[in-house]
Amino acid sequence: MKRSAIAVSGLRKAYGDKAVLDGIDFEVTSGSVFSLLGPNGAGKTTTVNILTTLLKADAGTAHVAGHDVASQTKEVRSVIGVTGQFAAVDDLLSGRENLRMMADLKRVRSAGRVVSQLLDRFDLEESADKLAATYSGGMRRKLDLAMTLVGKPQILFLDEPTTGLDPRSRRTMWGIVRELVVEGTTIFLTTQYLEEADQLADRIAVLNEGRLVAHGTPAELKRQIPGTHVRLRFTDLQELDAAARVLATSTRDEEELTLRVPSDGASRSLRTLLTRLDEHGLDAAEFSVHTPDLDDVFLALTEHTTTAHTTTHTTTEGTINR
Structure with a gap:
């Protein structure tokens, strides 16, 4: 039996009279991809912020890698990495300098070797010494993720990581995510690209108006x-x-x-x-x-429609579409 990387029970968060999270429960298995889906305002980012110790819940419990997010924030932060909706890179530094800065902040041993390996892995060697301000959106996203991986986090939170990327760059990111999972990293993914969740997630939870309305594998939900x-x-x-x-x-x-x-x-x-x-x-x-x-x-x-539309494709004899 694989252990839980994340365990959430009865999590609640409200702003005034507005309940953003209304008692949600879920678990994420170590070494898997868990995707949280929901419309804008459903509470996805609030959930990520609580699990990454950036926000305190009003009630309920949440454990990340066995650590309580409310009382063991230092321990939680030591095992996670977070990539938000917008690339958090310093435009006045080069790609290499951005990575080196993160390595220094995390006191990584053999920082130069680690930086070189990440530049190679993310195919950023040719642009390593150019200012991040000159990078394309896809390159900035890759650099942002590379910076998150400097400390080799056990659990990686990706909050809409491919927003605004072209299809080729998005698929490149998917490939990187798959590689990380093979290496044992747990991925917590929020996305508005449903194909992305279908391609990557082992399990999916659907959040609507602060409540989990469904969870399971992509096939089970369909x-x-x-x-x-x-x-x-x-x-x-x-x-x-x-x-x-x-x-x-x-x-x-x-x-x-x-x-x-x-x-x-x-x-x-x-x-x-x-x-x-x-x-x-x-x-x-x-x-x-x-x-x-x-x-x-x-x-x-999410109650935006009551009719399920089926996917239609031209097929040859014996082909099964999903």
Whole structure:
């Protein structure tokens, strides 16, 4: 059994009459990526600020690496790293100087070697001696994260780390996050890019109006939302009619020559469906499985919509989309 890197119970925080956090509970397993999702104002940054000792909760408990965030702030700060929504680099220093400054502040041994390794890891060697003010947004983000890693934190808090980055820079950051997890680092990620959470997170919690409204793996959350179905395409109207009689719960589209059949998307259900068609001498030219994505989950759970939309892609025979 892996131990918990973060354990939160009954956490509350209010500003006046406004409850920002209304008694939330969750745990984060060591060496995993935990993503906290929620609309603006849901309490994500407040949660991060409490866990990183920047803010005191009104009630409840929170432990980071076994340390109480309220009474053991020094111990908590010694094992964490924090990258906020905006790159916290000094524009008047070069990339190398920014890293060296952090190494000196943290009294890192062999600081020069550590700085060189981080510049190499984040592909910043060529720009190492240029002022950070000349860096692109993606380079500034990489430098900011490199500075956070100077002390080799056990637990890394990433608060919307890829905001404003282009797709290529975002995927570069994803690769770095995956490498850190392989090395044993625990990642606490808040993001508004749902694809990012889907790609990176082992477990996701959805925060809405100060309360956790759902938590689980990405796949588990998707299964909570109705709308999973199998799409079958046939070659002619005669086959479509015959299949529609066999699959009474299906919805037909004569123009596209397709049937939409409600399903849980599991392999056993697919085998049963295709066997039924085969027993009646029917063969679909194409089939694909469509499931709600995290956008649907997010919208449904945060009550911005009551309808889950399914993801539709052009697929080849036998392809399953998720």
